[in-house]
Amino acid sequence: MISNWAERLLRLNGELRDAFSEGMLGDRLHRRALLTRTIGPIRRLRRLGEAELGRVLGGRGLVGVDGSVNTYGRSHPYYVDFFRAMAMPGQGEPLVLQDLYCPMVAEETALPPGAGELEIRQVRLAILEVQAALAAVDRFSPRLLLMDGPLVRFDMRAKALFQQLREKALAHNTLVIGCIENIESHVIATLLGEQAPPGWRGRYDRDILWDVLDYGEVLQVSGPAKGRESEEDASATIRTWFMQSATTPGVVGLDMLEEQVPEASELMNYLFSLSPADGRGIPIWLDLVDRAVRLTDVEIAAMVELLDPSVRRLFASKRDARFF
Amino acid sequence: MQVVGLTNEQEVIVVDHLRPFRINEYLTIDDASLGYPQGEVVETQSFNRFLDFNPEKGIIGPEVFHALTASTSYDIAQHNVHIARLRLLESTPVPVSPGTLVREPTFEEVRHLLVKGNPDTGMVLGTIHATDNLEAGMPENLQNRVHLLVDGQVRGQNGVPFIFEPRAMQQYPHIGIFGGSGSGKSFGLRVFLEELMKLRIPTLVLDPHYEMTFSDVPANCPQGYRDIRFEERYRVFQVGQDVGVDFKRLSTRDLIALLNASSGLSEGMTNAVEALHRPNDSYLSFSSRVEGLIAALEGGDQPKEQAKLPAEARSIPLSSLKGIQWRLNRLYRAGLFTQDIKPMEAALRAGQLAVVQGPIWMLNVFAAYVTGTFYRQRRDYKDAQFRRETAPYFPPFILATDEAHNFAPKAFDAPAKSIIKEIAQEGRKYGVFLILATQRPALLDETVTAQLNTKCVFRTVRASDIATIKEETDLTQEEARRLPYLRSGDTFISSAIFGRTMPIRIRMAKTSSPHAENPFDELHQAAESSISGFWELIEPVLDAYGVVNDAQLIDVVRDLAREGHTYTVDALRRQMDELTERGLLVKETFLGMSQYRKGSVANQ
Numbered sequence: 001m002i003s004n005w006a007e008r009l010l011r012l013n014g015e016l017r018d019a020f021s022e023g024m025l026g027d028r029l030h031r032r033a034l035l036t037r038t039i040g041p042i043r044r045l046r047r048l049g050e051a052e053l054g055r056v057l058g059g060r061g062l063v064g065v066d067g068s069v070n071t072y073g074r075s076h077p078y079y080v081d082f083f084r085a086m087a088m089p090g091q092g093e094p095l096v097l098q099d100l101y102c103p104m105v106a107e108e109t110a111l112p113p114g115a116g117e118l119e120i121r122q123v124r125l126a127i128l129e130v131q132a133a134l135a136a137v138d139r140f141s142p143r144l145l146l147m148d149g150p151l152v153r154f155d156m157r158a159k160a161l162f163q164q165l166r167e168k169a170l171a172h173n174t175l176v177i178g179c180i181e182n183i184e185s186h187v188i189a190t191l192l193g194e195q196a197p198p199g200w201r202g203r204y205d206r207d208i209l210w211d212v213l214d215y216g217e218v219l220q221v222s223g224p225a226k227g228r229e230s231e232e233d234a235s236a237t238i239r240t241w242f243m244q245s246a247t248t249p250g251v252v253g254l255d256m257l258e259e260q261v262p263e264a265s266e267l268m269n270y271l272f273s274l275s276p277a278d279g280r281g282i283p284i285w286l287d288l289v290d291r292a293v294r295l296t297d298v299e300i301a302a303m304v305e306l307l308d309p310s311v312r313r314l315f316a317s318k319r320d321a322r323f324f
Numbered sequence: 325m326q327v328v329g330l331t332n333e334q335e336v337i338v339v340d341h342l343r344p345f346r347i348n349e350y351l352t353i354d355d356a357s358l359g360y361p362q363g364e365v366v367e368t369q370s371f372n373r374f375l376d377f378n379p380e381k382g383i384i385g386p387e388v389f390h391a392l393t394a395s396t397s398y399d400i401a402q403h404n405v406h407i408a409r410l411r412l413l414e415s416t417p418v419p420v421s422p423g424t425l426v427r428e429p430t431f432e433e434v435r436h437l438l439v440k441g442n443p444d445t446g447m448v449l450g451t452i453h454a455t456d457n458l459e460a461g462m463p464e465n466l467q468n469r470v471h472l473l474v475d476g477q478v479r480g481q482n483g484v485p486f487i488f489e490p491r492a493m494q495q496y497p498h499i500g501i502f503g504g505s506g507s508g509k510s511f512g513l514r515v516f517l518e519e520l521m522k523l524r525i526p527t528l529v530l531d532p533h534y535e536m537t538f539s540d541v542p543a544n545c546p547q548g549y550r551d552i553r554f555e556e557r558y559r560v561f562q563v564g565q566d567v568g569v570d571f572k573r574l575s576t577r578d579l580i581a582l583l584n585a586s587s588g589l590s591e592g593m594t595n596a597v598e599a600l601h602r603p604n605d606s607y608l609s610f611s612s613r614v615e616g617l618i619a620a621l622e623g624g625d626q627p628k629e630q631a632k633l634p635a636e637a638r639s640i641p642l643s644s645l646k647g648i649q650w651r652l653n654r655l656y657r658a659g660l661f662t663q664d665i666k667p668m669e670a671a672l673r674a675g676q677l678a679v680v681q682g683p684i685w686m687l688n689v690f691a692a693y694v695t696g697t698f699y700r701q702r703r704d705y706k707d708a709q710f711r712r713e714t715a716p717y718f719p720p721f722i723l724a725t726d727e728a729h730n731f732a733p734k735a736f737d738a739p740a741k742s743i744i745k746e747i748a749q750e751g752r753k754y755g756v757f758l759i760l761a762t763q764r765p766a767l768l769d770e771t772v773t774a775q776l777n778t779k780c781v782f783r784t785v786r787a788s789d790i791a792t793i794k795e796e797t798d799l800t801q802e803e804a805r806r807l808p809y810l811r812s813g814d815t816f817i818s819s820a821i822f823g824r825t826m827p828i829r830i831r832m833a834k835t836s837s838p839h840a841e842n843p844f845d846e847l848h849q850a851a852e853s854s855i856s857g858f859w860e861l862i863e864p865v866l867d868a869y870g871v872v873n874d875a876q877l878i879d880v881v882r883d884l885a886r887e888g889h890t891y892t893v894d895a896l897r898r899q900m901d902e903l904t905e906r907g908l909l910v911k912e913t914f915l916g917m918s919q920y921r922k923g924s925v926a927n928q
Contacts (some may be wrong), residue, residue, distance in 0.1 A: 047387060050394055053390075053391055053394035053395045054394060054395070056395050057395050057396065061396055062395065062396050073637070088398075090392070090395075090397065090398040091396060091397055091398065136565065170349025174592070267358030270391075270395065273387070273388070273391040274388060274391050274392060275388065276382075276384040276385055277385055278381075278383060278384065278385065279382065279384060284384060284388050284392060285392065286375075288374060291373065291374065305519075305649045
């Protein structure tokens with residue numbers, strides 16, 4: 001059986017190696033040259049000094065927004081989703097929004113009919129996160145609002161609210177940045193279209209950019225961030241830049257509103273300063289918010305205690321009684 | 325602060341977000357139904373979930389948090405969680421309820437645990453660790469009792485004073501002071517002795533290091549801290565010079581012990597002493613008896629001399645006699661038999677500290693004699709009292725010594741060992757107590773160690789000593805682990821009086837050792853004073869000569885000789901070169917000959 005696997009695994013290895021080889025993608029220098037010529041400039045970033053750090057936010061502060069979902073119960077529809085979104089300012093108490101969803105007591109949701117379980121969950125979470133972001137702009141009026149994930153995704157999943165957020169952010173002069181650690185976009189290949197080398201077609205940005213930028217460099221993509229999960233026009237007004245902010249090769253994406261590109265450019269050094277060289281490459285503040293927003297199993301267990309045993313029974317699963 | 329996690333009747337975990345805990349600090353569990361139990365922090369930790377360390381994930385560089393803090397005033401420390409393991413001093417009937425609040429106790433709540441004596445009638449030895457937050461509620465008579473010396477700096481009292489009541493020794497006798505060199509052990513012993521002088525408790529001190537004098541004032545002693553004129557409360561005696569053994573009062577056993585200490589006795593010699601020594605022998609009568617016998621045996625056939633001897637003496641071999649004579653002479657030459665111990669007895673009767681100094685072999689012999697004598701007098705007095713008879717009064721007293729393992733060693737014999745053992749086992753009945761300091765508790769006789777009801781443990785590094793300490797005290801595993809890292813002057817006092825181990829910072833001494841000067845500083849100073857002496861000598865000569873060249877050195881030697889200073893030309897040149905190095909002279913070469921003149925430094 002092992003030998004059967006081994007054979008197939010070796011074949012897979014060969015195919016993938018060839019598909020992602022320098023021969024297909026182009027060598028490093030070649031890729032850099034092509035990117036700067038067709039996509040946008042590659043800029044070198046630096047860590048800000050004490051004085052610059054003191055004035056970079058213009059005294060207005062920083063807010064990070066992240067959400068979490070915990071599910072109690074295992075099988076559809078016997079589960080409850082606990083949603084929580086948090087907007088955490090550098091100073092002061094975080095703003096927290098919560099929601100609860102159980103498919104057995106379906107509520108009105110603005111979802112495409114036939115949407116799957118997973119989609120419902122993601123849409124609800126996105127809505128809650130954008131709501132938290134909106135409230136945070138009102139309450140804290142920060143200079144910088146960091147969101148966890150591509151802005152395009154919020155645009156798609158919570159269209160009306162995201163539109164409100166865009167307007168409010170522009171009015172408050174709050175810079176909105178979405179940070180993406182797992183880039184699943186084809187922005188570069190899409191922008192190049194017919195011009196793209198054959199090896200780049202259909203490839204994710206992260207593969208084209210693997211080991212292309214030096215630590216501390218950012219690729220400022222000049223065109224709109226199309227080529228996301230969908231081709232909706234939402235992405236037309238969003239830009240994505242790619243930053244090599246960790247020492248391991250592999251970029252992170254930074255989404256921004258088209259109108260805010262010049263300001264974002266100014267804050268790039270700051271975002272770089274906030275990113276640990278050893279980590280996943282996104283600003284540390286989002287790590288902290290992520291940690292703060294997450295509910296622990298103990299907290300969920302404590303909340304579930306509020307349910308009657310006869311109700312709680314619905315969510316129990318034989319799986320939980322497994323020995324191993 | 326609140327209790328979290330799994331609890332039991334003896335121990336709980338306490339967490340707080342605001343302040344770190346301190347080891348040995350006292351905390352009160354705020355539960356009226358349990359009677360507000362007190363506990364002592366035995367282990368501390370702090371944790372920040374954002375600064376977790378996972379070697380596989382790498383760490384977040386400080387510059388990143390700095391960027392955050394500098395731009396937003398965010399403080400990562402707000403996520404610190406401080407954790408303490410709190411050991412309850414008395415077990416509770418049921419486990420402490422998790423979630424119970426915990427607070428700092430007031431002084432009154434812990435007074436009975438910390439203060440077991442009166443600062444005026446007890447020995448104020450230092451302060452109890454991590455009690456500074458209790459100072460606020462402390463009565464005035466406990467405040468400002470001591471100063472502390474921390475890293476060479478004098479500090480005021482910082483916490484609750486530790487008071488050892490000597491009266492408590494009636495029930496829990498004898499004190500041991502253990503610690504390696506540099507641990508603060510000798511200095512701790514000094515503080516004990518200062519307190520004994522304060523209380524005018526008669527004390528006999530064996531001082532093999534010649535350091536237990538109390539006239540020197542420490543360099544940085546704060547104004548008014550030295551509140552006693554120690555000069556009047558102690559006397560120093562040199563064995564063989566100020567005090568000695570009254571030969572007439574020696575028993576045969578004592579004499580054998582003395583000779584044995586001088587140098588080991590063979591069985592033959594021991595038998596010989598037993599045969600020759602008579603009660604009330606003086607040194608003269610005994611030594612001439614030995615001498616006469618030697619003369620008789622060496623002279624061959626001198627029946628007259630031999631006839632005078634008792635029958636059992638006739639068979640003593642010459643070599644044994646010679647051995648005895650040699651040992652006797654050694655003690656005599658050391659002056660041991662020319663004095664007696666009356667001045668020491670007088671000092672004890674006056675409530676003074678009687679310090680005996682001498683080389684360790686002689687001190688051992690003498691200690692056996694003097695301690696035995698005093699102990700017997702005290703015992704006779706008390707025994708007579710028990711029997712409702714009368715006997716001359718002798719005061720209760722304390723025997724204190726450093727390097728106690730020399731006087732009562734484990735596994736082999738020493739002259740003073742049996743008397744120290746006797747006091748260890750029976751002394752309490754008669755009001756005679758021991759304070760034994762040693763850096764090698766593992767080498768101290770076990771019977772003696774077992775009787776030390778109070779033990780001060782300073783920094784100890786040797787595993788065998790730590791093992792002994794662990795066996796002989798109630799030090800916990802954690803405390804034993806801290807032993808090799810204690811700061812100088814920090815000590816654990818494990819006492820039956822307190823019922824548990826107390827962490828103490830020994831107070832600053834009010835007197836200082838005469839050896840405070842570093843011998844290497846002394847060398848340097850001696851060199852300095854010799855060279856400056858030479859400069860004073862040579863300066864007028866140079867002034868007269870103007871310039872001294874090589875050929876003239878011989879004239880200078882002659883000039884100096886006339887004034888009574890002897891130098892060779894070589895020695896003179898060496899000293900002149902030394903002065904040249906310091907810039908006082910300038911050495912030049914003129915016409916191929918070197919010459920000296922006064923340098924610019926000298927002319928200033």
